[in-house]
Amino acid sequence: MRQIYITGRGGPEKLQIREAADPSSAAGELRIRVRAIGINFADILARQGLYPDAPKLPCVVGYEVAGVVDAVGADQDAHWIGREVFALTRFGGYADCVVVPAAQVFAKPAALSFEQAAAVPVNYLTAWQLLVVVGALRAGETVLIHNAGGGVGLAAIDVARHVGATIYGTASAGKHAFLRERGLHAAIDYRGKDWRPELMRLSGDRGVELIIDPLGGRHWKRSYRALRHTGRLGMFGISRVTESWLIGPLRLLDVVAGLPLFNPISLMNDNRAVFGVNLGHLWHEVDKIRAWMQDVLAGIDDGWVRPHVDRAFGFEQVGEAQAYIEARRNTGKVVLTVAS
Ligand SMILES: NC(=O)c1ccc[n+]([C@@H]2O[C@H](COP(=O)([O-])OP(=O)(O)OC[C@H]3O[C@@H](n4cnc5c(N)ncnc54)[C@H](OP(=O)(O)O)[C@@H]3O)[C@@H](O)[C@H]2O)c1
CATH class of the missing domain: 3.90.180.10 (Medium-chain alcohol dehydrogenases, catalytic domain)
Known part of the structure; x- marks a missing residue:
């Protein structure tokens, strides 16, 4: 081989x-x-x-x-x-x-x-876990999908459409037209720009119920602040690490230095939740993975998994x-x- x-x-x-x-x-x-x-x-x-x-x-x-x-x-x-x-x-x-x-x-x-x-497998199981299993997205709620044009991002659009949510997403501008065709209600350019003013305008200054964020570090703080009360932040990656000016594994320091510290009292008073997803740490829970995959396979049959x-x-x-x-x-x- x-x-x-x-x-x-x-x-x-x-x-x-x-x-x-x-x-x-x-x-x-x-x-x-x-x-x-x-x-x-x-x-x-x-x-x-x-x-x-x-x-x-x-x-x-x-x-x-x-x-x-x-x-x-x-x-x-x-x-x-x-x-x-x-x-x-x-x-x-x-x-x-x-x-x-x-x-x-x-x-x-x-x-x-x-x-x-x-x-x-990776894209749809991750999206399913983020949006449905832990994120508990419901019809009528609004989700912000960061990096909506990536593999997980497109899968998340499919899942959010299936749930019946309003879907906003961040992505490089050249991908916006395609993402709207796929079901995004509004696309936000986040390259070198703060995406929050646009999100706040779209949500009537309330924020959104669910944000899935694979960017990491200080970006998680910004996402947390953009949640509506009762909102949930799902963290699942550290893509920003590749943008650090530091060299080699030192680049991880940038992410670590920017990590948010979530205070339980603030979480209570804000009525918000934070959670993490890492499919690569679920090998001992393969029964759960198989059950989620049955839902994804049903989605392939029904045509909403694309x-x-x-x-x-x-x-x-x-x-x-x-x-x-x-x-x-x-x-x-x-x-x-x-x-x-
Ligand atoms: N925790 C888990 O279980 C799990 C599972 C799968 C993936 N992930 C994480 O989710 C993220 C997306 O994964 P994916 O496989 O969906 O991505 P992908 O398909 O490889 O997409 C890459 C896209 O990410 C965007 N991006 C954002 N920041 C970037 C950067 N600093 N350098 C390069 N591209 C960047 C770019 O699109 P735009 O510029 O248009 O946004 C790029 O086209 C990654 O952080 C990955 O590690 C986590």
Whole structure:
């Protein structure tokens, strides 16, 4: 098999394809011949040395794949062989062959291509957890989706539309027209600008009931202040870390220095809630993940889950694919494809 290694901290030149023997599937596992790989922002942070959860270097990252099962562990049902699936991988997904616990594998809906299926797990599970499971968004409420043009952002738009909420989002200006087509009621340009005056104007100075914020650091403070009373802030990323002028892992200091300190008394008196989401820390709760995925799969059947692949790059073009995201050019998901 071929795997894409991060060989050291740095730019896309640190990505290298290496050959290895095919893994075999042990008890409880399925082996998948990969056809498409979902790229996540965390993969880029890992390469930059800014993702504390990443394995020790050199390593193979990758949280999600789609492909065809070609081998099963001794205790697994042979009916899996030849089935088209998609799966969550706890790293190791940047490969043309992976072995995964069966509990992390789902039958691929026939309506989805491999590329679309690889765009589902991380983005839609994260959006579902943020908006529905913890964020408790209800019809008639208003949500602000930061980074609405990213993979999670587009998934969150789908979920918020399904719930029946009013949806505002921040994104680079060039993405606004597309985001409105996808269901955003108003798009706000947040590049080099404060987005709050526009949000306050849109919400009649009241703020909104839910904000999902993957930017981190001081940005979380600003988002908290933009909540309406009874509002909730869901924090789930630290994208801003890449903008720091500091070098290497020191860039994390900027995020840490800007962290809000939430005071329980203020939370009570403000009637607001704050929460965090990290799908990468839920491997021990796979039953919950599977239940949420059933809701997402039902959404695929019903048509409100619309995984949008912005661009598919070849396996060998992984550096270009990551650079495309770093340059903020993607609207929705970027995937790698493996020729069959
Ligand atoms: N906690 C979790 O479980 C979880 C799961 C998935 C993702 N996340 C986090 O959610 C965030 C979005 O992930 P994603 O996979 O949806 O993103 P993505 O699809 O890779 O989108 C990247 C987009 O983020 C925006 N962005 C904002 N700040 C940026 C920066 N400093 N550098 C580059 N791009 C920046 C850009 O769009 P605009 O300029 O148009 O806004 C860019 O196009 C990341 O922080 C990621 O780590 C967390």
